[in-house]
Amino acid sequence: MACTTNAFFLSLSSKPNAKLSSDFSPNSSDFFVRLNKPAKVSLRSSSYGELNPGRVALSRQSGLRGRICSKATKMMDQSVGEKSSKSPTIVEVDLGNRSYPIYIGSGLLDQHELLQKHVNGKKVLVVTNTTIAPLYLDKVVDALTKGNPNVSVENVILPDGEMYKNMDTLMKVFDKAIESRLDRRCTFVALGGGVIGDMCGFAAASFLRGVNFIQIPTTVMAQVDSSVGGKTGINHPLGKNLIGAFYQPQCVLIDTDTLETLPDRELASGLAEVIKYGLIRDAEFFEWQEKNMEKLIARDPNALAYAIKRSCENKAEVVSLDEKEGGLRATLNLGHTFGHAIETGFGYGQWLHGEAIAAGMVMAVDMSYRLGWIDSSIVKRVNDILLRAKLPTAPPETMTVEMFKSVMSVDKKVADGLLRLILLKGPLGNCVFTGEYDRKALDDTLSAFCKS
Amino acid sequence: MACTTNAFFLSLSSKPNAKLSSDFSPNSSDFFVRLNKPAKVSLRSSSYGELNPGRVALSRQSGLRGRICSKATKMMDQSVGEKSSKSPTIVEVDLGNRSYPIYIGSGLLDQHELLQKHVNGKKVLVVTNTTIAPLYLDKVVDALTKGNPNVSVENVILPDGEMYKNMDTLMKVFDKAIESRLDRRCTFVALGGGVIGDMCGFAAASFLRGVNFIQIPTTVMAQVDSSVGGKTGINHPLGKNLIGAFYQPQCVLIDTDTLETLPDRELASGLAEVIKYGLIRDAEFFEWQEKNMEKLIARDPNALAYAIKRSCENKAEVVSLDEKEGGLRATLNLGHTFGHAIETGFGYGQWLHGEAIAAGMVMAVDMSYRLGWIDSSIVKRVNDILLRAKLPTAPPETMTVEMFKSVMSVDKKVADGLLRLILLKGPLGNCVFTGEYDRKALDDTLSAFCKS
Numbered sequence: 001m002a003c004t005t006n007a008f009f010l011s012l013s014s015k016p017n018a019k020l021s022s023d024f025s026p027n028s029s030d031f032f033v034r035l036n037k038p039a040k041v042s043l044r045s046s047s048y049g050e051l052n053p054g055r056v057a058l059s060r061q062s063g064l065r066g067r068i069c070s071k072a073t074k075m076m077d078q079s080v081g082e083k084s085s086k087s088p089t090i091v092e093v094d095l096g097n098r099s100y101p102i103y104i105g106s107g108l109l110d111q112h113e114l115l116q117k118h119v120n121g122k123k124v125l126v127v128t129n130t131t132i133a134p135l136y137l138d139k140v141v142d143a144l145t146k147g148n149p150n151v152s153v154e155n156v157i158l159p160d161g162e163m164y165k166n167m168d169t170l171m172k173v174f175d176k177a178i179e180s181r182l183d184r185r186c187t188f189v190a191l192g193g194g195v196i197g198d199m200c201g202f203a204a205a206s207f208l209r210g211v212n213f214i215q216i217p218t219t220v221m222a223q224v225d226s227s228v229g230g231k232t233g234i235n236h237p238l239g240k241n242l243i244g245a246f247y248q249p250q251c252v253l254i255d256t257d258t259l260e261t262l263p264d265r266e267l268a269s270g271l272a273e274v275i276k277y278g279l280i281r282d283a284e285f286f287e288w289q290e291k292n293m294e295k296l297i298a299r300d301p302n303a304l305a306y307a308i309k310r311s312c313e314n315k316a317e318v319v320s321l322d323e324k325e326g327g328l329r330a331t332l333n334l335g336h337t338f339g340h341a342i343e344t345g346f347g348y349g350q351w352l353h354g355e356a357i358a359a360g361m362v363m364a365v366d367m368s369y370r371l372g373w374i375d376s377s378i379v380k381r382v383n384d385i386l387l388r389a390k391l392p393t394a395p396p397e398t399m400t401v402e403m404f405k406s407v408m409s410v411d412k413k414v415a416d417g418l419l420r421l422i423l424l425k426g427p428l429g430n431c432v433f434t435g436e437y438d439r440k441a442l443d444d445t446l447s448a449f450c451k452s
Numbered sequence: 453m454a455c456t457t458n459a460f461f462l463s464l465s466s467k468p469n470a471k472l473s474s475d476f477s478p479n480s481s482d483f484f485v486r487l488n489k490p491a492k493v494s495l496r497s498s499s500y501g502e503l504n505p506g507r508v509a510l511s512r513q514s515g516l517r518g519r520i521c522s523k524a525t526k527m528m529d530q531s532v533g534e535k536s537s538k539s540p541t542i543v544e545v546d547l548g549n550r551s552y553p554i555y556i557g558s559g560l561l562d563q564h565e566l567l568q569k570h571v572n573g574k575k576v577l578v579v580t581n582t583t584i585a586p587l588y589l590d591k592v593v594d595a596l597t598k599g600n601p602n603v604s605v606e607n608v609i610l611p612d613g614e615m616y617k618n619m620d621t622l623m624k625v626f627d628k629a630i631e632s633r634l635d636r637r638c639t640f641v642a643l644g645g646g647v648i649g650d651m652c653g654f655a656a657a658s659f660l661r662g663v664n665f666i667q668i669p670t671t672v673m674a675q676v677d678s679s680v681g682g683k684t685g686i687n688h689p690l691g692k693n694l695i696g697a698f699y700q701p702q703c704v705l706i707d708t709d710t711l712e713t714l715p716d717r718e719l720a721s722g723l724a725e726v727i728k729y730g731l732i733r734d735a736e737f738f739e740w741q742e743k744n745m746e747k748l749i750a751r752d753p754n755a756l757a758y759a760i761k762r763s764c765e766n767k768a769e770v771v772s773l774d775e776k777e778g779g780l781r782a783t784l785n786l787g788h789t790f791g792h793a794i795e796t797g798f799g800y801g802q803w804l805h806g807e808a809i810a811a812g813m814v815m816a817v818d819m820s821y822r823l824g825w826i827d828s829s830i831v832k833r834v835n836d837i838l839l840r841a842k843l844p845t846a847p848p849e850t851m852t853v854e855m856f857k858s859v860m861s862v863d864k865k866v867a868d869g870l871l872r873l874i875l876l877k878g879p880l881g882n883c884v885f886t887g888e889y890d891r892k893a894l895d896d897t898l899s900a901f902c903k904s
Contacts, residue, residue: 121867121868122868123868167619167623171619174695175688178690178862179690181862183868184864185867185868205697206654206658206695206696207694207695208694208864209684209685209696209864210697210776231661232661236626236627236630238630238631239630241661242660243626243658243659244658244661245661245662246661324662412635412636412661413636414635414636415637416574416635417574417633417635
């Protein structure tokens with residue numbers, strides 16, 4: 001893995017005319033996101049149980065149309081990671097008649113009724129890959145069929161990796177579905193990481209113009225981000241996720257036990273998205289991560305379960321407020337425009353998604369600092385926490401300015417030719433999604449991180 | 453074209469135990485559709501102008517959530533076909549915040565503001581085919597850009613024919629869109645028949661998870677049916693339209709002048725869907741067709757314009773009531789399950805869609821009669837009008853019972869293994885969508901129309 005950690009500091013030292021703007025008030029031409037500031041959002045304490053005073057309420061309601069709530073038999077942070085057959089933690093994604101629950105907990109695949117109550121028809125197609133199938137396919141088939149003899153389960157096992165997230169692989173899902181005579185009442189189940197979830201979701205959205213689907217994410221990346229919110233799709237040779245649909249699942253089932261088999265590099269990749277939530281909207285969560293990063297890397301079950309839950313809460317709230325990415329939801333893509341360029345330019349599958357996003361976040365933070373929108377202390381904290389999470393803090397050395405610009409020009413956030421970016425602005429936990437920035441800052445950031 | 457007209461009468465003479473049920477009251481287990489009966493639907497006269505007393509009101513409102521209305525400067529049936537630069541007839545498809553107008557009239561492509569007001573961004577991709585491009589592409593580009601210098605128009609010209617309605621061809625649209633650096637604010641324009649509209653619509657639904665699109669249908673088939681209602685998709689080698697999305701356009705622009713270049717066989721194909729509306733829900737329209745079929749075949753502009761408008765009104769009302777095909781909308785597929793089997797089994801592109809649907813409708817009507825659900829006079833009238841429209845009234849001789857059964861088993865209307873069909877039941881203009889029928893009637897119909 002070609003990963004240098006020097007480029008970042010080089011870029012800072014070569015940064016001309018850097019100054020920190022003292023004005024953090026919303027600029028009328030920017031889409032300024034400060035939902036995490038208590039003054040902007042009505043936070044309501046949950047009546048469900050004891051709250052840890054050190055963090056935001058488990059149940060909170062925004063003043064806008066969105067709502068999330070977490071229910072659990074025990075509400076202590078430590079409870080969600082315990083391995084027992086207790087009730088799961090539930091984070092609700094509120095989207096009107098398309099709302100759905102995210103179940104989080106240990107041993108959930110042994111609680112068969114959880115899955116079964118979300119299967120409507122008699123036929124299920126489990127979409128998984130060559131890595132996950134030997135580990136969890138039987139368990140999932142059991143969960144779907146135990147005490148439920150009317151349901152028959154087919155499966156399709158795809159090759160593993162981002163480089164297979166394409167139309168050819170997608171067609172294998174359709175082929176299997178049609179050969180198996182699945183009809184509109186069938187349910188697709190995505191069993192795997194983000195690639196499987198995105199492909200299975202798009203297949204479910206398009207098969208017979210839409211069938212039910214369920215997400216069973218097995219990586220931190222999928223559990224904290226990609227399985228929640230209904231973004232589905234495949235890559236095109238010229239760019240990531242350019243073909244797809246917004247399509248919501250019936251439920252997301254996160255059995256934290258599946259992380260026991262996750263490779264270290266995949267674990268770290270998922271933590272990039274966890275760190276992202278802290279940066280864009282949840283400073284308190286970022287501070288918790290600063291205190292607990294070594295626990296996360298060491299797979300402390302309680303720490304992981306808490307990070308997953310808190311991430312899902314953040315994601316669910318944003319998706320509830322802006323399902324189709326009119327504005328707010330785009331902020332979840334901090335570092336992703338740079339990161340997608342790395343994934344596309346460097347070849348899908350060379351770097352994991354979270355690795356590319358980590359480097360991309362460093363570049364977005366660098367650019368935010370060049371624009372004078374954040375303090376240097378944030379720059380340092382971002383770099384430090386990514387290093388502790390064993391993530392890259394600069395793009396691969398083979399990436400050129402031209403490669404970045406070429407891929408970034410087809411980013412989904414381009415509007416009428418203008419590239420909009422998510423950049424940090426103000427105190428930790430605040431960001432903007434804007435096309436109004438000094439182009440020189442972008443050029444300077446690209447130059448600082450690329451050799452040519 | 454392998455088209456026999458004898459099988460139909462053969463099937464009738466071999467029909468065992470046929471009797472006409474005298475009970476047309478809704479069966480609780482059926483989905484019984486009788487919206488066209490005045491007693492069931494509140495019809496409201498339009499206040500927009502003079503009404504032809506011989507037909508239903510141009511503007512009518514159902515008692516359910518749907519609504520259609522037609523506005524025109526002149527409301528005489530004859531007005532819509534006149535070739536002049538007057539205001540178009542407008543049929544509104546009422547789908548809440550996704551509502552859109554269908555513009556119908558002569559010379560509409562010369563009224564540039566009609567198209568331009570539905571283009572939001574600065575870039576447009578016209579998707580058309582090798583037949584239509586030389587005839588109308590320049591005209592459409594003019595309509596999009598005249599007096600509108602901010603808009604740039606790209607195009608992609610696909611091969612013509614149902615056999616190209618597949619994933620490989622669809623990818624050419626994505627390739628062009630990405631190469632052209634189109635972003636989320638772009639608009640796709642479908643210029644052509646049903647195949648182009650279905651593919652362009654699915655491409656628009658999936659590109660960047662959804663961009664705007666406009667339908668400019670140039671065949672009777674597309675103008676009276678496929679361009680309205682948001683069904684998009686492509687074929688799979690094992691079945692028609694198995695991959696797709698429900699995705700509504702910004703508007704449908706029907707310039708009836710484009711029919712001047714339509715081949716006779718394509719014209720007849722479109723009339724199959726026109727006849728369908730009469731059979732399933734609009735007996736008065738069917739009777740009008742019985743009086744005017746020779747005018748339609750002779751391309752009398754007024755007759756064609758009226759048939760298009762009346763068909764769009766029927767389609768818009770059904771779509772408004774049941775966008776996602778929960779039940780009612782399925783009735784628009786009279787004859788389509790048999791017809792899709794012909795298209796798939798006989799090879800895409802051998803028969804035109806409407807030709808297969810015509811034979812399929814004859815089979816559905818035959819089966820309805822075998823079940824005792826309709827009078828023999830309806831059987832005869834259907835056969836007669838299809839012959840006058842120069843359409844097939846039996847499947848190709850190469851179709852076998854096994855071929856029908858194999859394709860019909862993957863039809864989108866199969867639910868938990870049960871094939872539901874649209875069948876006529878009661879007086880002319882009434883149908884049911886049901887899985888509750890005597891399997892023997894289906895077997896007998898298939899046997900009657902197939903040599904093996």
